[in-house]
Amino acid sequence: MTPTSLVRLPWAILAAAASPHAAAAFSSPAPAPVCAASEGYSAAFDGRRTFSLRPDDLKAIKAAIPGDPAASAAYRHLIARADKMLGTKPASVMDKRSIPVSGDRHDYVSLARYWWPNPANPNGAYIRRDGDTNPEIETNRFDRSALSRMAREADTLALAYYYSDDPRYAARAAATIRAWFLDPATAMNPNMNYAQAVPGVSEGRPEGVLDGAGFIAVIDAAGLIAPSGALTPAEVTALEHWFARYTDWMLKSPNGKEEGRAGNNHGIWYDAQVARFALFARQPDVARRIATAFVKTRIDKQVDASGAMPAELTRTRSFHYSLYALGAAYHVADSAACLGIDLYGAQGTKGRSLRQATDYVAAYRGRAADWPYREMSWPADTLDALLVRAGTAWPGAYPRTASGDLLLRHRIP
Numbered sequence: 166m167t168p169t170s171l172v173r174l175p176w177a178i179l180a181a182a183a184s185p186h187a188a189a190a191f192s193s194p195a196p197a198p199v200c201a202a203s204e205g206y207s208a209a210f211d212g213r214r215t216f217s218l219r220p221d222d223l224k225a226i227k228a229a230i231p232g233d234p235a236a237s238a239a240y241r242h243l244i245a246r247a248d249k250m251l252g253t254k255p256a257s258v259m260d261k262r263s264i265p266v267s268g269d270r271h272d273y274v275s276l277a278r279y280w281w282p283n284p285a286n287p288n289g290a291y292i293r294r295d296g297d298t299n300p301e302i303e304t305n306r307f308d309r310s311a312l313s314r315m316a317r318e319a320d321t322l323a324l325a326y327y328y329s330d331d332p333r334y335a336a337r338a339a340a341t342i343r344a345w346f347l348d349p350a351t352a353m354n355p356n357m358n359y360a361q362a363v364p365g366v367s368e369g370r371p372e373g374v375l376d377g378a379g380f381i382a383v384i385d386a387a388g389l390i391a392p393s394g395a396l397t398p399a400e401v402t403a404l405e406h407w408f409a410r411y412t413d414w415m416l417k418s419p420n421g422k423e424e425g426r427a428g429n430n431h432g433i434w435y436d437a438q439v440a441r442f443a444l445f446a447r448q449p450d451v452a453r454r455i456a457t458a459f460v461k462t463r464i465d466k467q468v469d470a471s472g473a474m475p476a477e478l479t480r481t482r483s484f485h486y487s488l489y490a491l492g493a494a495y496h497v498a499d500s501a502a503c504l505g506i507d508l509y510g511a512q513g514t515k516g517r518s519l520r521q522a523t524d525y526v527a528a529y530r531g532r533a534a535d536w537p538y539r540e541m542s543w544p545a546d547t548l549d550a551l552l553v554r555a556g557t558a559w560p561g562a563y564p565r566t567a568s569g570d571l572l573l574r575h576r577i578p
Contacts, residue, residue: 290365296481316379472525
């Protein structure tokens with residue numbers, strides 16, 4: 166570097182160049198934030214105890230929003246949605262019109278997605294039509310739509326608070342969480358005994374455990390709003406206790422134990438929920454048991470030598486469910502990383518791995534016509550979203566195409 170070029174540099178850079186440690190400073194990037202068991206990323210995220218949302222990504226995105234047209238547009242859309250939520254009443258299990266067979270409206274109730282009245286016997290037991298959603302599941306007879314709205318609002322409002330620093334969004338996110346989990350007048354009982362019921366067949370099924378997957382996002386939402394104080398320390402502790410009781414139900418109830426034995430995406434989603442809820446509830450040993458067994462119980466049994474997931478390929482939406490199962494597996498891997506266990510890099514029998522399973526579905530990006538199994542509606546956007554997540558585990562391995570909220574969750578190089 167010539168003296169002429171030196172005098173044009175800012176003084177701070179000149180001072181750094183004169184330092185004997187300058188080369189190391191410029192060549193060594195800051196270490197990545199560490200997820201530390203039940204504390205999550207709080208130490209690197211100003212006390213925000215998140216497990217999926219990474220502080221390095223969100224901080225970089227927040228800094229880039231003013232000058233990045235795509236991120237700026239995503240931010241404006243986020244705020245517009247959050248503003249609409251400010252004037253609404255938080256959802257709760259008390260909103261449903263029906264009464265659970267227990268007689269307690271605090272019990273969650275839902276209808277199985279693919280089950281319909283039998284045309285041959287309209288007053289008899291429902292029958293299954295795989296891939297064909299019964300729209301009755303989203304009516305206010307049941308809690309499913311309320312749970313979905315609650316999780317969506319908590320997530321949206323928490324992100325809006327983080328990116329805007331406007332305490333109104335944190336206050337409304339806290340109200341959402343309070344109504345569903347903490348307020349004695351409206352809180353859900355910590356069980357899914359009556360979830361995914363089938364009239365004439367079952368008052369509640371093991372598959373109903375899947376309905377709680379939306380709670381994963383709520384945990385990160387509670388973490389994001391921590392600096393606002395909108396949830397008091399006592400309320401955060403009470404929320405941890407709720408998830409401790411719910412985790413206990415998942416581990417010990419007949420429906421919970423049966424779902425844990427499922428050999429398809431349901432079993433992986435069971436693991437994803439138990440591991441994350443246990444971490445949040447400060448029960449890391451429970452999460453560790455899930456993580457340490459995952460290769461043997463899930464990857465070896467549910468991923469074949471080609472990377473396919475055979476249990477999903479028999480479905481009418483085989484590609485969708487392959488992606489759905491992998492998304493759950495990534496949640497398990499993220500929780501495992503908080504415990505120092507690398508499931509993204511782990512290999513099972515004959516090289517079976519999450520990377521191999523991801524390669525298998527990634528190969529069909531833009532090649533829907535080549536997929537050899539049945540798929541009712543090609544989920545191109547879902548695949549792109551999965552590969553955005555995969556790019557965090559395996560940088561540069563897959564194309565990363567993101568828009569909307571994904572741009573506010575994952576930093577895209």
